[in-house]
Amino acid sequence: MNTEKPLTxxxxxxxxxxxxxxxxxxxxxxxxLTQGRSKQALGDALGLQAFGVNLVRLEPGAMSAxxxxxTRQDEFIYVLEGELTLVTENGEQxxxxxxxxxxxxxxxxxxxxxxxxxxxxxxxxxxxxxxxDAAHYPDVDLEARATRGGYSFFKKDGAPYEAASx
Amino acid sequence: MNTEKPLTxxxxxxxxxxxxxxxxxxxxxxxxLTQGRSKQALGDALGLQAFGVNLVRLEPGAMSAxxxxxTRQDEFIYVLEGELTLVTENGEQxxxxxxxxxxxxxxxxxxxxxxxxxxxxxxxxxxxxxxxDAAHYPDVDLEARATRGGYSFFKKDGAPYEAASx
Numbered sequence: 001m002n003t004e005k006p007l008t009x010x011x012x013x014x015x016x017x018x019x020x021x022x023x024x025x026x027x028x029x030x031x032x033l034t035q036g037r038s039k040q041a042l043g044d045a046l047g048l049q050a051f052g053v054n055l056v057r058l059e060p061g062a063m064s065a066x067x068x069x070x071t072r073q074d075e076f077i078y079v080l081e082g083e084l085t086l087v088t089e090n091g092e093q094x095x096x097x098x099x100x101x102x103x104x105x106x107x108x109x110x111x112x113x114x115x116x117x118x119x120x121x122x123x124x125x126x127x128x129x130x131x132x133d134a135a136h137y138p139d140v141d142l143e144a145r146a147t148r149g150g151y152s153f154f155k156k157d158g159a160p161y162e163a164a165s166x
Numbered sequence: 167m168n169t170e171k172p173l174t175x176x177x178x179x180x181x182x183x184x185x186x187x188x189x190x191x192x193x194x195x196x197x198x199l200t201q202g203r204s205k206q207a208l209g210d211a212l213g214l215q216a217f218g219v220n221l222v223r224l225e226p227g228a229m230s231a232x233x234x235x236x237t238r239q240d241e242f243i244y245v246l247e248g249e250l251t252l253v254t255e256n257g258e259q260x261x262x263x264x265x266x267x268x269x270x271x272x273x274x275x276x277x278x279x280x281x282x283x284x285x286x287x288x289x290x291x292x293x294x295x296x297x298x299d300a301a302h303y304p305d306v307d308l309e310a311r312a313t314r315g316g317y318s319f320f321k322k323d324g325a326p327y328e329a330a331s332x
Contacts (some may be wrong), residue, residue, distance in 0.1 A: 010277065011252055011259050011267040043242060046268025049299065050240040050294035051217050055265075074216040076209060078290060080246075086177055093177050100219075101177040102212025124244060126292055128216035 010046065014055050017045045025066070025151040026161030030142065035117075036062030043126075051128045058084070058121045064113035066140055072133040075103040075125065077113065082121030084113045089138075105130075110138040176212065180221050183211045191232070192319040192327030196308065202228030202281075206262055209292075217294045218250035224250070224287045230279035241269040241291065243279065248287030250279045255304075271296075276304040 007013050017040040023031040036059035043053035056064065063121045067087060078100040085100075086093045086101055095101065103111055115121045117131075135144035135151065144151040153161040173179050183206040189197040202225035209219035222230065230243075233253060246267045252259045252267055256276045261267065261279075269277055281287045301310035301317065310317040319327040 005259070007259055007261070007265065008256070009277065010254060010269055011261055011265060013265055042244075042266050043240075043268060045244065047273075048240040048242060048268050050271065050296060051242075052291065053242050053244075053292065054269075074209075074214040076212065076214060076217075076219050076292075078208075078219075087178060088275040090174070093173055094169070095173070095177055099173065099177060100177055100208050100212070102209060102214050102219075103176055104213040105216065107213075109176065124290070126217065126219065126242075128294060130216060133318070 012042065012046055014040055014042055017042060017055070019057075024151060024153075025142075030066060030140065033063060033066060036060070042124075049129065050124055052108045055080075056123050056125055058082075058113065058115040058123075060115055060118055060120070062115050063124075066137050066142065067112040068111050068135045068137045068144075069103065069108055069111040070105055070127075070133055070135050072105050072130050072146075073127050073135075074105050075127045077101050077126075078124045080122045080124060081113065082119050083117045083123045084123065085116045087112050087114060105133075108135070108136070113149065178208065178212055179206055182204055183208060183221070185223075190317060190319075196232060196306065199229060199232060202226070203230065208290075209290075215295065215322045217292055219248075221292050222289050222291055224279065224281040224289075226281055226284055226286070228281050230291075232303050232308065233276040233278040234301045234310075235269065235274055235276050235301045236271055236293075236299055236301050238271050238296050238312075239293050239301075240271050241293045243267050243292075244290045246288045248281065248285050249272075250287045250289065251282045253278050253280060270329060271299075274302070276302070 019038045023034040025031045038057045040055040084095045133146040143154045147160045185204045187204045191197045191202040204223045206221040250261045255275045299312040309320045
């Protein structure tokens with residue numbers, strides 16, 4: 001990006017932020033669904049606490065997450081590069097660079113982004129950190145409840161999965 | 167932006183969001199400082215409440231705001247096009263496209279963005295909406311206190327400015 005002079009906080013070049021792969025989903029099968037996804041936690045690197053901001057990169061074929069919706073967390077995404085397919089209850093839409101989407105807390109419309117294109121797609125995602133959040137996953141036997149600093153996962157009958165790290 | 171097919175919520179083409187100019191600053195002198203600035207409230211258009219997301223456009227010479235910092239609100243910006251000068255207590259840095267900055271709540275480092283270039287600059291700004299926020303302006307006789315849906319402005323001696331609309 002622009003690196004003529006090294007930037008210092010409160011400015012930040014995302015290239016200087018570690019890229020995180022992997023997933024906190026509780027089963028290998030679920031974790032495998034996010035292969036090809038990496039995230040850079042820009043908000044954390046900047047010392048922000050009220051909301052998270054991630055720069056997310058999806059390789060061709062990768063997805064943002066299993067289709068889900070949050071009870072308390074507002075989510076926002078803005079496409080920076082490439083093309084993403086947004087999947088919701090109402091079907092699919094293709095989002096190009098410069099397009100955004102938003103998922104208000106409590107709206108029971110499970111959503112995910114899938115890179116069905118032949119090239120990398122990059123977007124910003126923002127989510128607040130109000131306490132008491134839960135996430136519902138209409139397509140799989142999974143529920144999430146916010147903990148301090150993460151989520152715990154349960155089956156739909158309430159049985160816990162083993163604690164996930166991260 | 168990408169408009170092959172009209173997008174429907176929860177997706178949104180920013181081109182469909184009204185562009186707001188003007189300022190809620192309480193004096194004509196202060197308001198004139200934000201000439202050449204326009205904002206599109208993407209988060210509001212998407213129904214988000216926990217945080218605001220604006221797509222901001224600064225004409226050459228325009229500034230984001232009078233230099234300020236917030237007591238409760240985290241702020242984040244991401245440069246999409248052009249070049250912006252970030253002014254803080256520690257001086258100036260030039261931010262190009264793909265670079266971000268963050269201003270944690272309560273950190274007393276007044277900041278602003280100025281477009282000192284010859285072309286338009288565009289960035290995303292995100293700020294949470296936790297109650298009880300105030301803003302401090304080190305360079306001018308101004309203080310702001312959050313109200314329901316906006317800010318009220320005061321001089322540094324506590325005397326109120328007339329209520330601003332917006």
